[in-house]
Amino acid sequence: MAKTIQNTPNDDVLLKIEDLHVQYDTDDAVVHALNGFHLTLHRGEKLGLVGETGAGKTTMALSVLRLLPSRVGKVTQGSITYDGIDILHASAKTMLGLRGARISMIFQDPMTSLNPVTTVGDQILEVLKLHFPEMTEEEKNARVDDIMKMVGIPPARKHEYPHQFSGGMKQRIVIAMALIAEPELLLADEPTTALDVTIQAQILELMKQLKEKFNSAMVLITHDLGVVAEFCDNVAIVYAGEVIEYGSVEEIYARTANHPYTAGLFNCIPDLYTTAERLEPIPGFMADPTDLPQGCKFAPRCPHCTQRCLEENPALHMLGNHGIKCHMFDGKEAE
Template identity: 70%
Template sequence: MGNKMQKPANENLLEIRNLHVRYNTDEAVVHALNGFDLTLKRGETLGIVGETGAGKTTMALSIMRLLPKRIGEVTAGSIIYDGIDILKASANAMLKLRGKRISMIFQDPMTSLNPVQTVGSQIYEVLELHYPEMTREEKHRRVDEMLELVGIPPARKDEYPHQFSGGMKQRIVIAMALISKPELLLADEPTTALDVTIQAQILELVRELKRQFNTAMILITHDLGVVNEVCENVAIVYGGEVIERGTIEDVYVREKNHPYTEGLFGAIPDLVTDLPRLKSIPGYMVDPTNLPEGCKFADRCGFCTERCRRENPILHRLSDTHFIKCHLFEEGSNHE
């Protein structure tokens, strides 16, 4: 998008390097993220696509430093947000970051609002937390403006969450997330719980507001279509690693893709070609309590070789923007 050009090049808002996160549960140790790498520029929109359990939400919670207490543990790696080391920042510094500079939208709008507080006061609270210098009237005015922006009549701000429909609740959640004009918005499957028509409206709203506020966004989803609509770049996640990353054109043109990405595309119904059955990826998601030594996709991959089982591939560079983590794309080899 155009606004990307206004910022100096090479200015990364968020850098995640080799992040390892595990959950220590009573039964087993779950390796949720295994060397997760990600960079995000200011104003960039990145889609993160992956199956359930691929570590998408874990990544978002790590950025917020809100992994479940006593269970979630970062074992290696770093998260640098605009020069701040998130993993080492003080609790107070995190309180100032959350909701002001980084906001998050959750999957289920039905449960992400406090049922006994009016929606207006919940939005107001964000301002109260982060803009103590603002006068009451100013805050109320901002709340009204924000509600207007997300398409909720400000007159309804004294109503309670149960009086709104799912789509409207998600609009309110979006208002809460954006009222502080954050630099980064983490949207964790914001439309999964909504029906398709509402989904389109919400995505349009997010895209519009993102443009207005010049917010960078990480959109977490398992829907390749949603990513195509909203994002400039996409990262495909499998087994707690980014296995492919590129611009929408790089990935969606389907010339060179990670075998897993190809599998994902194969599972989407297509209006043009007539298929008796959708192709699904054989096998199950890799067991995060018992990770293989080599490539995590090896068991389900049609191109699997002896080497894949032995050695985890590195991220191979196909172009300035396109990267794939697969032995098939090693310098010199050619993939059909």
């Protein structure tokens, strides 16, 4: 059985996911989205979740909020514990109290995350009406004005509709909705993917400032290793529904010891100091979630693949606090 990363003290752990398996039952096939997903997040921690499209990153976030598609997505094994609360067995009332108030999510596409027939001010205000009924109308409206100022939108525009805002401004509104209740955990699902480079930098700086102000823990789901290096404390590399490497930004970006998949991701990044005709892509395709390999999920694409890799799924081997799920590191655990 794979080892899990041990963190101390336990009372500092905000979110713990253990051996999580999630599948989608479709008309055509069963999609195995998460396959033994392990993750531990501490209070105030900024964690980057990196992997290709289809790796299971968004499914993990939706599982934490228990927002998997009804009658299609289901958890078949594992546990999710948030601040002592068993998420998978919590009542609907408990989950309603968590969503938006203690756990918020910035969804990937701001264009489809907002209600087109409701003003942006009312959409932000809805969070306060649901979770803070004791506040007066004046206090709620003042809070909306304050959060809009913080994300760089004049409060006078709160009576306008989503179609009157640019893509970057819509993303700021979505961030305002996610942060107005000052959540303990923010799940940011590729919050800058649809934005140009200039707006990306502004949004990330804004999220950093707001995170520091509210001391929220944050999971940043992204494809961009550069964003992770700039923004996060720790990194989890995800492949085929598993965390195959975990460690601090310094440990992973030092490139002294990496999972072959992580090394492949780094090789895809242009190097300003060397001349090359083309980048080195990772060969092959992401493992088919409807027909996963028996052993290591990355084995068919790995340049170091052995017969053992094809037959046996590796454990998570520890090099200090740096975990790598690869047979190459078998026997190299730090004492």
